[in-house]
Amino acid sequence: MNPASPLDNVRIVLSHTSHPGNIGATARAMKTMGLNKLYLINPKSFPDSEADARASNARDILETAHVCSNLEEALGDTFLAAALTARRRDLPHPTCNARQAAIELIRHAQHHPVALLFGRESAGLTAAEISHCQVTVQIPANPDCSSLNLAAAVQVMAYELRMVLEEDAAAHYFASRLPDAASLHEIEGLHYHLERVMIHSGFMDPDQPKHLMRRIRRLFARTRLEKEEVNLLRGLLTAVDPHNSSKS
């Protein structure tokens, strides 16, 4: 897939949005910066006249929005997913700021679909949602009032994505070769296979999983696994536990 612009490979994913006005304002924020792929996971109300009104000239983005019933559907074929969060976590992913994240996303978007995931207006993303992403992104903000309006956060990220393309400084960055990255689907297959082996070997009690899988996800999220590495690790898992070469 060779998009006309890397921005065509960047999808904005809104999870469980409560206010349809924010969906419309998100569409407008996207269009002003040249983004056009909107994914909505279980929006409370969509389509909605309030979304149309706030979208202004960006109703076409609402009309082509993908409404999904779960996160996997929205992220499945992406190669890099970044989670927006205002809060610190006990088990943090690698966290970068909006500007750093935009550079990384555009670098990948030259070759593959990538996603930026935004959570609920009230509570942001869940830990489970974040664990499906490889990067956590924070927009630098006032520590006493760090919660941007949802569409305002989209505007800042979309602006930073556009600025990457406008900045000469970033030009040399793209010259660096990107290894053949594993897709999220392939990485999920590895996680699932590993979980099966952990249970089968007695290492993990499925009734008391503790945070084992979350730790594993965090570890692999940092590495940006390549296709060949996923194949290597799955080959090893099959070798140590031949009765459990789970297909997924």
Next chain:
Amino acid sequence: MNPASPLDNVRIVLSHTSHPGNIGATARAMKTMGLNKLYLINPKSFPDSEADARASNARDILETAHVCSNLEEALGDTFLAAALTARRRDLPHPTCNARQAAIELIRHAQHHPVALLFGRESAGLTAAEISHCQVTVQIPANPDCSSLNLAAAVQVMAYELRMVLEEDAAAHYFASRLPDAASLHEIEGLHYHLERVMIHSGFMDPDQPKHLMRRIRRLFARTRLEKEEVNLLRGLLTAVDPHNSSKS
């Protein structure tokens, strides 16, 4: 005047705003980035419940907003005023982009009050209003759809102002708190253990190791393994191959 932060010297000036919701959203955008001085020139409706609702936790900024009847009143004591505009003008001022403008504004705000002026939702600033400013600012945007929502434009500018102050910190971002990293000795122990299990399981032929261990080393080198992660992985290796819990 020696402000605690240069951001205390930056005022946001909205001229003839039609929608009170945009005034509230502007207050929220400002507060999330640490700005607090809001000036309103002849707003259509203010105070207004819609402004309060959209301000969320930033109602204090609405309560201390200065309502002015003309531009001179709003800009009078500032030392630099920048006009936001999406359009090219016949007689253009020196024009800079949002990032360049933020640097210039913060430079002055370390010593004096400065202003960022935003026009009507429908038509932007008039030529007369722009002529009162020393700088014209454009937010880089999609040429086919360049009109950001008013509060979204404030959010981008406020974000860029904050980023000027955060950039030094950002440079050291990755040097900040490092989780309890594994020692090289611990990582070598993991490599050795993994190699034993790979051989014992038949996954790797010790006489024809190919580049397997080199690939594994490269993968883990990228992750910067933590102590707990090494312990977790070695625990798993022992579980899948109990006869090979090699001490090292």
